[in-house]
Amino acid sequence: MDSELPRVSELADPADKLRYYRESKGFSQEQLGNMLGNSSWFINNFEKRFNPIYYEDAVKFAEILEINPEELLDEYTRFCRPGYGKRICSIRKAYGLSQVKFAELVGTSRSTVSIWEAEINNHHPNREKYERMKELAGQKGIDINDT
Numbered sequence: 358m359d360s361e362l363p364r365v366s367e368l369a370d371p372a373d374k375l376r377y378y379r380e381s382k383g384f385s386q387e388q389l390g391n392m393l394g395n396s397s398w399f400i401n402n403f404e405k406r407f408n409p410i411y412y413e414d415a416v417k418f419a420e421i422l423e424i425n426p427e428e429l430l431d432e433y434t435r436f437c438r439p440g441y442g443k444r445i446c447s448i449r450k451a452y453g454l455s456q457v458k459f460a461e462l463v464g465t466s467r468s469t470v471s472i473w474e475a476e477i478n479n480h481h482p483n484r485e486k487y488e489r490m491k492e493l494a495g496q497k498g499i500d501i502n503d504t
Contacts (some may be wrong), residue, residue, distance in 0.1 A: 371410045371429045375403055378422040392421050412438040413479060433487050436502055442476040444501065448490055449474075451497045463489050 365377040379389050379400070386397040386404070393399065402408045410418070411434050415426035427435075436444065449459040449470070456470040463470070463486055472480045482490065494501040 365428075370406075371415075371431050371434070372404050372406045374428055375400075375410065375418060378418075378424055378428070379404075382422055384421075389418075389421065393417055409434050409437075409484075411479065411481065432502075433484050436487055436491075437481040439476070441481065442474040445470070445482070445490065446474045448494045448497070448499060448501070451499055452493070462493065 365374050369377065379386070384392075386400040390397045390400045403410050403414070409431075410429045412426065412430065415429040415434070418424075418429055419426035430438075449456065452459065452462070454462065456474070457467045460467045460470045463482075465482075465486060469480075472478075473482055491501045
């Protein structure tokens with residue numbers, strides 16, 4: 358990144374950071390989308406906060422924008438990095454629960470917990486379920502991003 362440009366605020370959310378870094382490189386949404394094999398709507402949906410920027414996309418953006426992918430993650434999407442299935446399983450096991458009972462506690466189905474734990478097709482928990490698991494982890498003294 359050009360050293361003459363000011364850094365984006367640490368308090369900026371991932372959508373604002375993506376927009377900032379894209380614009381600092383002089384890319385339109387369409388140009389960045391094309392570089393990724395997508396459309397401008399792909400970029401627009403992230404910048405308008407319609408879609409969270411998960412790790413896999415953050416890595417692709419970071420390569421083009423020459424930044425650290427961590428810049429484009431928040432607490433939730435950082436949790437959803439590869440290995441989130443093991444983190445979810447660790448929380449469930451800390452309670453000594455089956456997938457069925459854990460699913461009831463989180464407010465989802467057993468099959469969803471199974472898919473999360475296996476990380477099938479990058480099927481991430483939504484923010485609401487993440488917040489519930491974060492609460493459960495906290496009750497057991499588990500750092501949700503360290504499990």
